[in-house]
Amino acid sequence: MSNIVFDIGNVLIAWDERAAFRSAFPDDASIDQFFAKVGFYEWNLEQDRGRSRSEAVAVANAEWPDCAPLLDQYFDRFPDTIQNKINGSWSTLHDLKSSGHRIFGLTNWGAETWPMAKELHPELTTAFEDVVVSSHEKLIKPDRQIYEVLTDRNNLRPDECTFVDDSPKNVEGARLAGWQALQFVGPDELRKSLKELELL
Template identity: 40%
Template sequence: MKSVIFDLGAVLIEWDPALAFADVFTSRAAAEAWMARIGFDGWNRLQDGGRSFAKGLEAAREAHGDEARHLAGYLAAFPLTIEKTVPGAWEIAEALLARNVPLYGLTNWAAETWPHALEIHPRLGQLFRDIVVSGRVGALKPEPAVYRILMDRNGLRPEDCIFIDDNPDNVEGARALGIDGIHFTGADALGQALARRGLF
């Protein structure tokens, strides 16, 4: 039987980082403009790659001075950013589990914010046989190493796996290793893609 590997952010869990700064700015537009000015996306990717929050703050302050000060509250406010789930996606994962399909997780996620995910969404620890968290292993999708870590840790063969991710680059990274990839665009399309593969 095929094993199914889920990305988490924007596949099962909505991530809205601007919410972490809602008490700082008077509007979402203002928060997003500030995030763009300090290069939040690039900063966060390095966090997902294993950089500590303390070192991330230091780097942001060196690059942007006092304008980076709002990042200091990000870790504490992070739970606000992941409260919502992606409509229909959890139901698909539960249906696969009910069919005894082996489920795994592979996520670009910072080590220090990961405990919040397990606290807010405890079902993560029950759905999946294993979850590889980029910040904990020091490798990011779509780098080949992070897919191989999941394979090696669980004795999986690429040809026996299906990988689901909202980022096309991550899907292509999986395909390059021989893993069947599905680009996630919504629960309905995912259900159809899995049905074509005889799993749903």
């Protein structure tokens, strides 16, 4: 038996960040220009670290006042960005669970959008023994401490944990914390890697 820890965004649930802005722009290239202008990914990461919506919008108003209404709207339109499950990953998760492995979640996710994810995808509330959500801990991957939150809270040995994440930095962070880790590039490749490790 092993402990399998899943990232959620782009491993179990596809994240299409542009979906929240398509009603405001003519095409994805224009959205990407907007993202570059406001440093969208860095701005969004601070919500994963625990910043509130009101604080995030205040920053936007101070730095890009013309863009702040669109960034504020992102929170309301967030469900548009996570409509699609990655079905092959869920099949693998359920097979791992049926094989007797313990299943956990570890995700960089904002506190005010996490309830939206659970409402849209109820499986997120039932699939895991425990989920560590970065914004709740005021820590983000690949900070070693967030991996230790999960192992400490659940009395797990790091060397008995296998982590699945799409980000190379987060995979490396898990390895530095003493975990085995796999970079997710697709459901078929994940299943093949888990079989090679004799976890499936």
